Amino acid sequence: MCATTRNLVAVLCALACVAGFQQQYFRIVPRSLRVHEGSEAVLECAVANLAGQVQWAKDGFALGFSSVIPGYPRYTMIGDRRHGVYNLRIVNSTLEDEAEYQCQVGPAQMHKVIRANASLTVIGKCVYLRIVNSTLGDEAEYQCQVGPAQMHKVIRANASLTVICKCVYLRIVNSTLEDEAEYQCQVSVLTLG
Structure with a gap:
């Protein structure tokens, strides 16, 4: 009888956990920007119920999970990780920065992958x-x-x-x-x- 009660409690706990479960989602979706050459561009991205890792991609090329982005010295991922804020900051924008960017959040446990796009247009001098x-x-x-x-x-x-x-x-x-x-x-x- 004791084992049956424990199994019933375990099943009820699992159902309660699943019922209260919320997928990760974008609290702030990246928006397309237009900036003047030489200025700073900040593409915003904030995730609620964050479970997966966050990275940015430029024209389909993944920039990595680190706040310092190898090969892109003017790019940094900034924000408040405790609150799911992962903004992409580009200083001294050039025409080479003009691209389609994507904030990507990877899967974890029962959380699905989520992605959101934004384009950056650089107005040259x-x-x-x-x-x-x-x-x-x-x-x-x-x-x-x-x-x-x-x-x-x-x-x-x-x-x-x-x-x-x-x-x-x-x-x-x-x-x-x-x-x-x-x-x-x-x-x-x-x-x-």
Whole structure:
């Protein structure tokens, strides 16, 4: 009789545990960001009921579970692990950082794998803005040209990249003193797929 009672208690405890069990889930889902070249980007990720290990991936390449990411000296995983916060911080953003990122939480015990995506867009700086010709009352033409450092992107195995390089012009016809202003040109990587 005593063994039967113990088995019944064990079954009831197991059922109570399963009934109260909650899967790990994203408390804060990563959101896509647009940042200016040279600035800091922080992709947020917070997990509730965390049981598995957390890592970030960039364009499908896993960055690892450590807060210091080997091979990516400008990347760190920051946050409060006790509260399930695993943000990816990228300092001094460059056009090479523009990618699809994924916060990945691995399986553990009865917890399933969960993943959430966010893209990072880096708005590049204009290398120079050159006045082609300008006379008051005449036509003013400005040229924005990007340098070679901004026109390349890391190419992974079995991938191809087509670069369409184009100078961007701003033309002001019949310029007046009212046209005097600060003009800005922004560059972004275009991925053809």
